[in-house]
Structures are given as C-alpha cells and as structure tokens.
Amino acid sequence: MDAIQQHMLDTYRAARLQEVPPPLPGTHDVRTLRELRDYRRFEAVLSGRLAHGRLRAALARLLPSPRHHRTPACR
Numbered sequence: 001m002d003a004i005q006q007h008m009l010d011t012y013r014a015a016r017l018q019e020v021p022p023p024l025p026g027t028h029d030v031r032t033l034r035e036l037r038d039y040r041r042f043e044a045v046l047s048g049r050l051a052h053g054r055l056r057a058a059l060a061r062l063l064p065s066p067r068h069h070r071t072p073a074c075r
Contacts, residue, residue: 001009003025014021041051050057 007022007025011021013019044054045051
C-alpha cells in the first residue's frame with residue numbers, strides 16, 4: 001500500500017468516526033527536515049564540534065582550494 005492509498009483509508013476512517021482527517025502526505029516534510037537539521041546542529045554543539053559550516057570545513061580539508069590553484073594561462 002502506498003502513501004496515497006493509506007491516506008485515503010485514514011480519511012475514510014476519520015470521516016466514519018467523525019474525527020479530523022489526517023494531513024496530506026508530504027505536508028510537513030519541510031518542517032521535519034528543518035527540525036532534523038536543527039537537532040543535528042544541537043548534537044554537534046553538545047559534542048564540541050562546529051554547528052555551522054561542518055560540510056564546507058570537511059570539504060576544505062579534503063579538496064584543494066580552487067582559488068590557490070594556478071592554471072598555465074594565469075602565469
């Protein structure tokens with residue numbers, strides 16, 4: 001059963017029991033992703049790591065900086 005079929009079944013059940021129907025699938029996805037991001041930042045602060053820019057800092061350690069890379073045309 002996919003999400004739409006489950007939603008239709010839950011909506012039917014709510015109508016029969018005179019309850020509030022459930023929200024459509026995907027309605028709160030953005031809010032959930034933001035809460036997950038905030039929780040991961042919080043956990044990072046508690047463990048003593050950077051809360052912002054962790055991905056950029058990790059990539060800067062692994063990859064050479066394009067600003068310092070000289071091409072033969074620049075010489």
